[in-house]
Amino acid sequence: MVVIEPLGHHELFLVIVQLALLLFVARLVGEAFSSIGQPAVVGELLAGVLLGPSLLGIVAPTVYESLFAVSESQFHLLEVVSWIGLIMLLVVTGLETDIDLIISKGRTAAILSVGGIVVPFATGFALGWYLPVEFIGAPGQRLVFSLFIATAMSISAIPVIAKVLIELDVIRRDIGQLILAAGMIDDTIGWILLATVAGLARTGVVDLGSAATTVLSVVVFLGVAFTVGRRVVAETIRWVDNAVGSDAALLSTLMIFALAAGAITQYMRLEAILGAFVVGVLVGQVKRFNYQVRRSFETMTLSIFAPLFFAIAGLRMDVAALADPTVFTVGVVVFAIACFGKFSGTMVGSRLAGLSRWEGITIGGGMNARGAMEIVVATIGLGLGILTTSMYSIIVAVAIATSLMAPAIMRWSIPKIEMGDAERRRIEREKYLKESFVNNLTRVLLPTRGTVDTQYAARLIGPLFRPLRTDLDLLYIDGSDASTADSGYGWIGGRLFGRKKTDSKTTEQGESESAERVLTGLEERLGEQMGSIRRLVRNAPGSVADTILENADVRYDMIVVGERTLGSDPDGPLFSETIDRVIQEMPCPTMVVSTSESVKRDPGQIDEPIRRILLPTVGTQASRHAAEVAFTIAAEENALVEIAHVVARPGLSDQFVDSPDLTNQLDIGNRIVDRDAELGRRLGAKVVTTVTVSDKPGAELVDIADRNGADVIVMGTNTRPISQRAFFGPNVEYVVNNAPCPVTVLSSI
Structure with missing residues (x-):
């Protein structure tokens, strides 16, 4: 040697x-x-x-x-x-x-x-x-x-x-x-x-x-x-x-x-x-x-x-x-x-x-x-x-x-x-x-339990990520009993998924068929993607939020969740505690997709073409990020984006004698929608703009969506923790609860 x-x-x-x-x-x-x-x-x-x-x-x-x-x-x-x-x-x-x-x-x-x-x-x-x-x-x-x-x-x-x-x-x-x-x-x-x-x-x-x-x-x-x-x-x-x-x-x-x-x-x-x-x-x-x-x-x-x-x-x-x-x-x-x-x-x-x-x-x-x-x-x-x-x-x-x-x-x-x-x-x-929000989304997580909201979320983000080479992880959450659950992974159709520690082949086969059906449906609605699509299946006998956060404990650029997917109470606050926890604790932006009652009654509407998108904007960076999302989808779907800015008229208690002069606010609103319209045209989207005044901006946005036949509303907002909940503001909450079409709320900041 x-x-x-x-x-x-x-x-x-x-x-x-x-x-x-x-x-x-x-x-x-x-x-x-x-x-x-x-x-x-x-x-x-x-x-x-x-x-x-x-x-x-x-x-x-x-x-x-x-x-x-x-x-x-x-x-x-x-x-x-x-x-x-x-x-x-x-x-x-x-x-x-x-x-x-x-x-x-x-x-x-x-x-x-x-x-x-x-x-x-x-x-x-x-x-x-x-x-x-x-x-x-x-x-x-x-x-x-x-x-x-x-x-x-x-x-x-x-x-x-x-x-x-x-x-x-x-x-x-x-x-x-x-x-x-x-x-x-x-x-x-x-x-x-x-x-x-x-x-x-x-x-x-x-x-x-x-x-x-x-x-x-x-x-x-x-x-x-x-x-x-x-x-x-x-x-x-x-x-x-x-x-x-x-x-x-x-x-x-x-x-x-x-x-x-x-x-x-x-x-x-x-x-x-x-x-x-x-x-x-x-x-x-x-x-x-x-x-x-x-x-x-x-x-x-x-x-x-x-x-x-x-x-x-x-x-x-x-x-x-x-x-x-x-x-x-x-x-x-x-x-x-x-x-x-x-x-x-x-x-x-x-x-x-x-x-x-x-x-x-x-x-x-x-x-x-x-x-x-x-x-x-x-x-x-x-x-x-x-x-x-x-x-x-x-x-x-x-x-x-x-x-x-x-x-x-x-x-x-x-x-x-x-x-x-x-x-x-x-x-x-x-x-x-280089500075674009959407273009820098390289890896996105979409958790699901097979409900209408996440099915529509897949339909919506399909055209969003199709031209971007974004990699998508689809996480199927199985609410099985804790005694038979395991945090390990198995395989389904050649792809990664979580499996139980059980000797019952029938139970395991049933779970596999359920996951396969749901994930295949999501992939069909996503359409052909330039990036990779990875399937993950996990058991969640306890907290669904914990399951999502554990799986998201890697580098994701955004998580997409369905508003009603995880059991939120329709008579309670805007979103469930699960959604609130995910929004608050995820270190990355969150997109929450909420479908309308008509879509829930008739899931066949999910696959209908998107022809018109309503984009409310207030000129913030969060609104700018939502605008990128809307314009990218519109360019792929050949849809029209209506950019709307509502100037809030002061209430009676805030007025002195005469009606307030809102000329300056309207000028600012026009500049905001014009700036977003320029971005939309640069990204290849067709745009129209609307600037209006209302006592109730949220109700005005719902009225615009209903009057003009919007297929989806895309909104950007910041979150503020109030009573340990993710608060989006009264206008966003009103739109989500009353819109005649699905609503997407992007919390990017």
């Missing part, structure tokens, strides 16, 4: 000091550049240059040699951290990538990528063919050398481009997504070219079989990732969220997927960054991985690991090597041809794609950044003996110089690109969706 020696004390001490110093200087210089209006990535790249042989090696050579002039094995420890940062940065890039937008602009991206590859490759090959022989590692292999220079000139640095786009806050714009799409295509082709040229350097012959294998590997990986992989990623994240329910678990799952996919693509000789990027894209499409969790991962990446990656990349540059006049002259020529090839290629491509001049300049500036990708190419070329040390220094210098140019060019040109109406609407909608 071989015992692996642990990392030595000095080696560990050295790598910790290196990381601390690199991160400190990268963040310091990055913040300095941010303070003068430049992207932090510029300063982070320069931090490595400052700590490398270019500055620290000259100013304090002893310090530099003790810290960074180390053995290869010691430097490899830094490279491991650098690669983790690179993988995480590509995951962030994938999370921010809108695959549907890229597909919709696939033709444009393909044209841009062809221009960004063909022209730089041709100019790079010509450059390599005519460079002096002293820059060729193997003078007898000028063809290989020329192909290698052509490949190096064709590559783009997606990590640099992505970080610049994120810092400039344009990654979600059409131009940002185009640059990412074209850059990814360029890089994929570039890695295929690199594999082919590297094989040629090793064998001395062009290995077309290796190139074909690489192309096939890319196709197979992407095909599997976006079919089987998409489902595996989505189901795994849902399972982790259900089983653990913490942000830390979701972040760990994301990183495990990224490393695993990176390992697969690295094994396939496609580079780990491709796998990490694809995982980011797939996870970004899973709604359970919400904005808050995504933001945590981005913050950790962009504040720690990405700066380390860029700083370590900058360490490789030695400006002193360029002091030789010949090397410097060749370096200037290489730099000029590199910029010319990328800019001219992307400009031609942008013209063919019908883009504007400023869009072409922006894309050229972004794709001209070579960054660490070209440094990796240069490192491979040096290791294969294709490049001399001088040529290696030139390519690294070009990589860093073009990366420093990109932010300045893009910052200058992007403001000159006019945003079209469609793009502006998309950006505004995305901004709204």
Whole structure:
């Protein structure tokens, strides 16, 4: 048995000091550049240059040699951290990538990528063919050398481009997504070219079989990732969220997927960054991985690991090597041809794609950044003996110089690109969706005992969650005797449910059939959902509220309950004590659905179309949340939403002499309904507005619903505990008790 020696004390001490110093200087210089209006990535790249042989090696050579002039094995420890940062940065890039937008602009991206590859490759090959022989590692292999220079000139640095786009806050714009799409295509082709040229350097012959294998590997990986992989990623994240329910678990799952996919693509000789990027894209499409969790991962990446990656990349540059006049002259020529090839290629491509001049300049500036990708190419070329040390220094210098140019060019040109109406609407909608109440409902619980109210609740929330990829848990509550009950789970139809400890097969079979019937009915009324639907069955021999709260002791974004479902007294208070407890003790919003007496007498009305929704509003955040619910349902059902605001006329005891002037209150009411109407139109709903005055607002709302034939009323309200009950206010209570149609009360605050 071989015992692996642990990392030595000095080696560990050295790598910790290196990381601390690199991160400190990268963040310091990055913040300095941010303070003068430049992207932090510029300063982070320069931090490595400052700590490398270019500055620290000259100013304090002893310090530099003790810290960074180390053995290869010691430097490899830094490279491991650098690669983790690179993988995480590509995951962030994938999370921010809108695959549907890229597909919709696939033709444009393909044209841009062809221009960004063909022209730089041709100019790079010509450059390599005519460079002096002293820059060729193997003078007898000028063809290989020329192909290698052509490949190096064709590559783009997606990590640099992505970080610049994120810092400039344009990654979600059409131009940002185009640059990412074209850059990814360029890089994929570039890695295929690199594999082919590297094989040629090793064998001395062009290995077309290796190139074909690489192309096939890319196709197979992407095909599997976006079919089987998409489902595996989505189901795994849902399972982790259900089983653990913490942000830390979701972040760990994301990183495990990224490393695993990176390992697969690295094994396939496609580079780990491709796998990490694809995982980011797939996870970004899973709604359970919400904005808050995504933001945590981005913050950790962009504040720690990405700066380390860029700083370590900058360490490789030695400006002193360029002091030789010949090397410097060749370096200037290489730099000029590199910029010319990328800019001219992307400009031609942008013209063919019908883009504007400023869009072409922006894309050229972004794709001209070579960054660490070209440094990796240069490192491979040096290791294969294709490049001399001088040529290696030139390519690294070009990589860093073009990366420093990109932010300045893009910052200058992007403001000159006019945003079209469609793009502006998309950006505004995305901004709204990040803060939207309904859009951030990723997991919802619907408890039921099979009554009319929860059946109608399922009918109502079906169109609400259908377009949102919301996951629904249906909890069937069985009021069995405590002596035969158990808190464990069993299976029904292949899905999770609670079962009894009993030897009676007949009893157990009867319960299964009852649960199956009720839950199947709920699923039919929910209709086809984009998110998952999970069945849960629990025994509740004691308190039904306790059963609900115990099962809801995981992360839910909302619970939907039926008003009469759990045995409320029609002659008592508005809701039963069970409903009150659920509303008060649930840490998430609650939607209470109460059907009308006519629906209770004739349950067949549940399945009737929803054509008109009454939305009372008072301009509060709770009303705004209810409005989102109503508009989302209306857009799916093609229903009309009537937005109503009732100004309460003061009672006789509050009046002085004449009738009060309510002009100001009416103006405020009109502004409230107009604001909600604008939101409704943005969400694709048809709306009308009503502003009226009444002594009794609750009675007025009931009259409006009756007069105009509302199919359902959706109200938002706050709860106030009075006598240990959830009090919604007299108007809400009046509407619930007297409305001619079902009423939904959303308590979201």
